[in-house]
Amino acid sequence: MPLRSLIARLPYPSAAVQRAVGIAAVVAQGGIGVTGSVVRVTGSGLGCPTWPQCVPGSLVPVQHPGIHAVNQWIEFSNRMLTGAVIVVAALAVLTAWRILIDHPSRKRLLVLAWTMPGGVVLQAVLGGMTVLAKLEWWTVAIHFLASTPLIWLAVLLLRAFREGDEPARPIVPPLGRKVLVLLTVLMWAVLIAGTTVTGAGPHGGDIHTHRLDVPIEKLAQVHSGLLIVYLVVLAVFGLQLLRVGAPKSVWQRYAWVWAVALAQGVVGTVQYALGVPEAMVSFHVLGSALVIVVTAALWTGTRDRGPVMSLEPAPPTDRELTPAG
Numbered sequence: 001m002p003l004r005s006l007i008a009r010l011p012y013p014s015a016a017v018q019r020a021v022g023i024a025a026v027v028a029q030g031g032i033g034v035t036g037s038v039v040r041v042t043g044s045g046l047g048c049p050t051w052p053q054c055v056p057g058s059l060v061p062v063q064h065p066g067i068h069a070v071n072q073w074i075e076f077s078n079r080m081l082t083g084a085v086i087v088v089a090a091l092a093v094l095t096a097w098r099i100l101i102d103h104p105s106r107k108r109l110l111v112l113a114w115t116m117p118g119g120v121v122l123q124a125v126l127g128g129m130t131v132l133a134k135l136e137w138w139t140v141a142i143h144f145l146a147s148t149p150l151i152w153l154a155v156l157l158l159r160a161f162r163e164g165d166e167p168a169r170p171i172v173p174p175l176g177r178k179v180l181v182l183l184t185v186l187m188w189a190v191l192i193a194g195t196t197v198t199g200a201g202p203h204g205g206d207i208h209t210h211r212l213d214v215p216i217e218k219l220a221q222v223h224s225g226l227l228i229v230y231l232v233v234l235a236v237f238g239l240q241l242l243r244v245g246a247p248k249s250v251w252q253r254y255a256w257v258w259a260v261a262l263a264q265g266v267v268g269t270v271q272y273a274l275g276v277p278e279a280m281v282s283f284h285v286l287g288s289a290l291v292i293v294v295t296a297a298l299w300t301g302t303r304d305r306g307p308v309m310s311l312e313p314a315p316p317t318d319r320e321l322t323p324a325g
Contacts, residue, residue, distance in 0.1 A: 004101065012102060012313035013095045021088075021095045022158030025116055028088040029154045030289035032081060032123070033147045037285040039078045047075030051128040054079075082124065089116035092157060102314040108165050109310075112157040119150035135209040137199030141192075144285075148191055151289055155296035164306030171250070172302045176240030180302060183237055186230040187295050191288060193223040201276055220272055227265055234258065246302075253298040260294045263287065 013021070039047075047061075047070075048054035054061050054076050061072035096113035100106045126146050130139040170177050197219045199212035212219075234257060241250060264287035271280035 004097075007094060007097050008101050010094065010098050013098060015311040018095060018099070018161040018311070019158070021091050022154075022161045024088045025092050025154040025157055026151065026293060028085045029116070029119065029147065029150045030286075030293065032078075032085055033144060033151075033289055034282055034286045035078050035081055036144070037282045039075050042071065042074055047071035047073070048079065049131070051131040079127075082120065082127075086117070086120050089120050092116045096157075099310045103310040105165055106310055109157075109160045112153060112160050115150070115153045116157070119147075119153070122146060123150075137210065137212050141195035141199055144195055144198075145192065148188065148288075148292055151292045152296045155293055156300060159297075159300040161308070163300075163304075163308050166304075166306035168303040168305055170303050171244075172240055172246065173244055176237060176244070177302070179233060179237045179240055180299060183230065183233045184295060184299065186226060186233055187291060190223065190226045190230055190291075193219070193226050194284075194288065197223050198281075224265070224268065227261070227268075231261060231265075234261065250298075250301050253294065253301040256294045257291075257298050260287070260290045264291055 050056055053059050054072065061069065061076050063069070092113040093110070093116065096106070096110040100110050123143070123146060126139075126143045130136075130143045133139045172180070196212060196214070197216060200214050200216040200219055201211075234254075238254060241254060246254075264284070267280065267284050267287050271277070271284055274280065
């Protein structure tokens with residue numbers, strides 16, 4: 001029986017299910033980066049020194065000379081959490097595909113859903129390269145940065161469940177849209193600069209890992225300076241919203257960006273002042289994910305794709321007329 005026929009037999013996902021799957025995708029893509037930071041700050045990055053095996057000859061942790069059991073299990077548990085991300089990614093594809101069967105116009109939704117398992121594969125490959133490279137700082141940076149567009153795409157997927165597929169119609173003026181693009185570019189610049197601070201910092205995932213040989217003070221100044229520029233551009237964007245009388249929903253998203261970005265700045269400042277304690281690192285990584293989430297939410301909230309037509313299954317007559325394929 002064709003796969004499409006099997007998926008067509010699944011119950012049509014309700015509006016609540018669609019929303020839950022979208023939220024789960026955002027949480028999974030953002031959360032895996034936070035658990036990865038726990039691996040790094042506990043020095044467990046090479047708790048499983050090989051990949052895909054944990055230690056040579058075993059997929060699971062076993063007693064191994066020179067590797068503490070706790071470090072093994074921390075790293076192994078993080079790898080196993082990838083399984084949860086895979087499940088969520090599969091649910092996203094199945095949900096979007098089931099919707100597409102009843103509503104053939106929802107191809108964009110399925111494309112967004114497929115980026116979730118695609119991202120899992122990419123991250124698995126990069127994770128393996130990171131382990132094989134013995135956690136060189138730049139491989140860890142690439143591994144983290146690769147997760148950031150996946151968080152953004154997960155937010156777009158969540159939004160796509162609740163909007164139509166008409167061409168995007170901006171609800172801010174052209175200049176405001178350009179400012180928003182600049183804000184997004186600056187967000188990633190802040191994230192990239194943050195990985196260099198991490199690369200020069202004390203938490204490399206293993207005591208023998210090479211660190212970036214640049215004064216961390218200078219890197220932190222660049223990182224914080226970019227955040228300040230991000231906030232200035234965010235303020236300029238607010239002026240654009242005032243100019244057009246943006247709706248309440250956009251202002252709410254805008255306020256969330258300010259709240260999360262300022263909180264992230266406070267966490268980063270305290271973290272640096274306290275000498276980069278382990279727990280603060282994970283909170284800072286969580287903050288990075290939240291900055292992406294709220295910025296992406298602002299992005300999606302400033303354009304209109306028309307009303308969503310797929311919260312309910314199509315009438316039986318419509319399904320019967322839908323061509324198979």
